[in-house]
Every structure is written in structure tokens, then in C-alpha cells.
Amino acid sequence: VILRVLGSAAGGGLPQWNCGCTNCCAARAGDPATPSRLEESVAFSADGEDWFLIQASPDVRRQIESFPALWPRRPRHTPVAAILLTNGDLDHVLGLLCLRESQPLVIYATHEVRRGFVDGNSVYRTLERFPGQISWRPFDLDGEQPLLTADGSDSGLAVRALAAPGKRPLHLEGDGDPAPGDNVGLLIRDRRTGGRLAYFSALAALTAPVRQQLAESDCLFVDGTFWTDDELIAAGLGERRGRQMAHLPVSGPDGSLDFLRTLSAPRKFLIHLNNTNPLLRADSPERAALAAARVEVAHEGLELRL
Amino acid sequence: VILRVLGSAAGGGLPQWNCGCTNCCAARAGDPATPSRLEESVAFSADGEDWFLIQASPDVRRQIESFPALWPRRPRHTPVAAILLTNGDLDHVLGLLCLRESQPLVIYATHEVRRGFVDGNSVYRTLERFPGQISWRPFDLDGEQPLLTADGSDSGLAVRALAAPGKRPLHLEGDGDPAPGDNVGLLIRDRRTGGRLAYFSALAALTAPVRQQLAESDCLFVDGTFWTDDELIAAGLGERRGRQMAHLPVSGPDGSLDFLRTLSAPRKFLIHLNNTNPLLRADSPERAALAAARVEVAHEGLELRL
Numbered sequence: 001v002i003l004r005v006l007g008s009a010a011g012g013g014l015p016q017w018n019c020g021c022t023n024c025c026a027a028r029a030g031d032p033a034t035p036s037r038l039e040e041s042v043a044f045s046a047d048g049e050d051w052f053l054i055q056a057s058p059d060v061r062r063q064i065e066s067f068p069a070l071w072p073r074r075p076r077h078t079p080v081a082a083i084l085l086t087n088g089d090l091d092h093v094l095g096l097l098c099l100r101e102s103q104p105l106v107i108y109a110t111h112e113v114r115r116g117f118v119d120g121n122s123v124y125r126t127l128e129r130f131p132g133q134i135s136w137r138p139f140d141l142d143g144e145q146p147l148l149t150a151d152g153s154d155s156g157l158a159v160r161a162l163a164a165p166g167k168r169p170l171h172l173e174g175d176g177d178p179a180p181g182d183n184v185g186l187l188i189r190d191r192r193t194g195g196r197l198a199y200f201s202a203l204a205a206l207t208a209p210v211r212q213q214l215a216e217s218d219c220l221f222v223d224g225t226f227w228t229d230d231e232l233i234a235a236g237l238g239e240r241r242g243r244q245m246a247h248l249p250v251s252g253p254d255g256s257l258d259f260l261r262t263l264s265a266p267r268k269f270l271i272h273l274n275n276t277n278p279l280l281r282a283d284s285p286e287r288a289a290l291a292a293a294r295v296e297v298a299h300e301g302l303e304l305r306l
Numbered sequence: 307v308i309l310r311v312l313g314s315a316a317g318g319g320l321p322q323w324n325c326g327c328t329n330c331c332a333a334r335a336g337d338p339a340t341p342s343r344l345e346e347s348v349a350f351s352a353d354g355e356d357w358f359l360i361q362a363s364p365d366v367r368r369q370i371e372s373f374p375a376l377w378p379r380r381p382r383h384t385p386v387a388a389i390l391l392t393n394g395d396l397d398h399v400l401g402l403l404c405l406r407e408s409q410p411l412v413i414y415a416t417h418e419v420r421r422g423f424v425d426g427n428s429v430y431r432t433l434e435r436f437p438g439q440i441s442w443r444p445f446d447l448d449g450e451q452p453l454l455t456a457d458g459s460d461s462g463l464a465v466r467a468l469a470a471p472g473k474r475p476l477h478l479e480g481d482g483d484p485a486p487g488d489n490v491g492l493l494i495r496d497r498r499t500g501g502r503l504a505y506f507s508a509l510a511a512l513t514a515p516v517r518q519q520l521a522e523s524d525c526l527f528v529d530g531t532f533w534t535d536d537e538l539i540a541a542g543l544g545e546r547r548g549r550q551m552a553h554l555p556v557s558g559p560d561g562s563l564d565f566l567r568t569l570s571a572p573r574k575f576l577i578h579l580n581n582t583n584p585l586l587r588a589d590s591p592e593r594a595a596l597a598a599a600r601v602e603v604a605h606e607g608l609e610l611r612l
Binding site: 011012013015016017018019020021024028036058059060061062064065068071072073074075076077078090094097098099100101102103117119120121122123124125126129169170171172235236237238 | 317318319321322323324325326327330334342364365366367368370371374377378379380381382383384396400403404405406407408409423425426427428429430431432435475476477478541542543544
């Protein structure tokens, strides 16, 4: 599998439009240690021809233009075979409405994520202008499934969507009961090379099944939203702890780093970093602590082969 | 009034993500005659402190970062005093959902445009997380009204929203009857300098009131979506004529150019150009015909003072 990071920041990106925190100011000033970042998304492919996107971020148009493999090859065309959604947060789904130019789209998602975006959403009708404009393919939470291209042919890849502790999107808070399909991690397996990718960009806790899958992967992307649980509070920018927002912090006795440092995967990345996270500064002591655990911060333009 | 163009293209921008037409390919190849363009939006201000945006395009985050006057000046802040919407097309309103980081926003729009975005739109709840997150101020279609900053103080500017032939957004096609408030042009007047700006980025026809307002303005922005009525059909990229999509073409016996050439305003611009429009190529004969009528194509970064 070939993989390219299209965006590494949490919702709002870096800089965030209405934020004048240290990191946002450094990014605006062009500080080379604190580069601007787009909202979280990754593209992957078995063959370099058909591409799968994880998430459809609000930055999706810019992300497609940033990577020539995703450019159309005919007057009306896209190499995007399908889009995989891990939850219904707006920073993962809003870009679907940017991909509305009468182009058929295939979307893999759980029933909960599909309904959270489609039900009662009048603007979604812009994606229902002709029969078959959107083809939803449900994730099977019980096991691995083949990942099919737009025309239904075998991509050579398989995906397992694993329910992971998370939350419903903000616009559905308080609506109904939480369900396992609200938030998933993705396990991508290349059936030819055997390479295994684990992708958990929103993770409220490291459950035993999640730990096991991370331990068995060759490359992993894990929720790097917050370095500390009280990061927003300490910066005076919010009242909620990371855990209350369903993001396990990286540092601390119960953070993700203590587990990630024990894993032997050749490449271990954090992704979905909030604009307040000190890991966004390449010269921060927090980044040095990360490197000591052989964990990296994902960045736009990063390409890997598994 | 100080004015800055943030985006000059129609929905989809240039290049459009799934389009391999001549213009989109030239823009991707970096042809200096065919620069990339963002989706239509303009910022204006009386004093350079408080800024008003026309439209909230899907490119709004990038547009704010492109113009330092729109950057926050404190840890949580925006110089955007209000956003003015001329119709409910997604390329004008989708950006509102990108401006959701717990920031109070003021939006000027007609009742029809507000309801077309708010009613039955579950994702809009992300902009209703606390009382007063969004303050809608209705346009008065019967006359001029003062343009107020976020805290309700006088901006020194006045606005008149003039009903103009247009259409409802695609996601509401077939819902209810057309109304005058579906699409408006904006007439901005600086009460100190007397400068007058006319802004009609979607215009299905040049009615007598529209002609009169354009004739009395010092600077005008007019719908430049299509050069010819059958542009999409001729390119093999669509089945509808420009007029069927509520966009009067620029050229031809009943096009807008024949009227615009008669106007003596010092600056006359086309804006909201579709990716198929030959005017996007600076070296095209169509662009030369435009220049002969003293009409310009708006472009990102253009700044004016009236």
C-alpha cells in the first residue's frame, strides 16, 4: 500500500481562523519549526491508480490539488475510488459537500456515521441530484471486508473497521444513545504485500482490542489531538478536558505515549493535532520526548510504502 | 471603503477537483496566464479595522489566512464584523460551517437565504452551541440600512440589498415558490467618502432597477460565470444553458457586456467565473474583447479604495 498524508491537524487546522495562540501566530509568521497544517486526511492506494481517502475534510479541494495522483485524467474524472469515514465529526465529513460537482462518489461508513450526516440534513440534497450520485457502503464491524473500487472491482486491499471509544459529532450531542459505530479505527491490509496499517485518529481510550491491533500493525496513526488533558483550559481557550472531548491525551500516566513507546512498528505517527498542541513546534521539549519513544508527528506530503 | 477580493471563481474554484478541461489543466500546470482561483468572496471595510465579508465560501479559511487584516489580534478574536450573503448557494454559505470554533458571528441575509440554510439542516446545530453564537440580521429589501459592526456600532457604511433575478440553491430546487429574497445584489455606500460599490455576483437578467444601480456606482462587480450561454454544453461538461442556471452570459446580443461597456464607472469587474470560462485565460481573445469594453476580471489579492 502507498500512503500519503494530506492533512495532519484537528478541526480548524493550523492556524485556526479565529485563534491567536502561540502556535497559530508562529504558523502565520512563517516559523519553519511550526508549519501550517491542513485538517486531518490521508490518501492510500494499492496500485497508485485507484485512491482511497480517509475523511473528507473541509480542506479537501486544496488537498486534492496538493497531490497530482488525485488529479482528474479526463475532462470529468477522479482517481478517488472511495472515501472512508471514521466518525461523523464535521472536520471529517464537511468536505463531501465540496465534492458535489455531479460526480458519483462511493463512501464507506458505519450506519451511525451515515445517518448522522444524511438524516435531517437539507444541504445533503445537493449530493442527491441524480440516482447513484452517492453510494454508501456500510462498514462491517464484525470483521474484515474487501475494499472495492468505484466500479466494484477488487482493489487488492482489505479493511477492518474496529469500534473505538469516541463520540458522536457536536451537532448530534444529546441526540439518542452512543453506539459502537459512532467512531471506528481502520485496519488496512494489503493482501499482496501483507503490509498492515492501523488508523485511529479519534480515540478516547486504549481498549484491549485497540491495543492488540496497534501492536500487530506495521505502521500506525493515532489520535494526537492534545498533549495534556487540560491543554485548552491551561491556554484559556476552552473549558473542557481532552477526555471530555473523547481525545486521550498523549502525555501523562494514562496517556497514549506510554503505550506507543512499547510498540515495535517501524513507523508510529500521531495525527489530528489540535492547534494548541506543543508537538506542533518541531523544537519543543514535548517533540523531543516523542522522538525518544520513536513516535513521529504526521505531516502534509509524507509518503510511505508498506 | 477599502475592498479586497478573496476569491473570484464560481463554485468549485479553479481548478475544480474533478475537472480536466483546458482551463483546469492549465491552472494545475502553473500556466501564468491561467492562475488558480478560489471561490467567490470579497472583504470590505470603512476603516481597515472592522471587516465585512461578502459570502462565506468553502475556501474561507484559506481566504482569511491570505489577508493579514483578517487575522485575529488576540488569543480568541476575529476582525470579521459580519458576513453578508447574497443567496443561499452552497459556494456562498458552506464556509459558515468552517467558522464554527465557538466564535460569535453576525450574518446579514434575507429571510429566504437564512431559512434555506437553517431550516431542516441538522449540521447547522454546530453553530448553535451557545446563545448568541449566530446573530442573523435581515436585509431590508425596501431600502438602505446602516451596516453595523458585531457589537452594533456604526461602521460608517450603508448597504442596500436589491432583489435581483436569480434562483434558489440547488438543494432547495423544487421546494416552494421563488421569492424576491432568493437572490440579491448589494449596494454599499461609504457615508464619509460617498463611494458606491455595486455587487451582483449572480444575475439571471439585467432588470431596470439593476441597470440603474450599476449606472450610479463607482465600482461594480457583476456575474461573470459564463462567457456564452451554451458553454457547458459545448465543452461536453453539462446539459444546461447558463440562463437555465440563472446566470446571464457575458457575451452575445443579450449578454451583460453590451450593457457594461456603456457604463462610465472607473472600475468594472466580472466575478464568479466558472472554470470553463475562456476569460480565465489572460491571453484569450475573449479577455481582449472584455478589455476593449474597459471591463476587468476580478482576481485574488486585488485591493481598491473608493
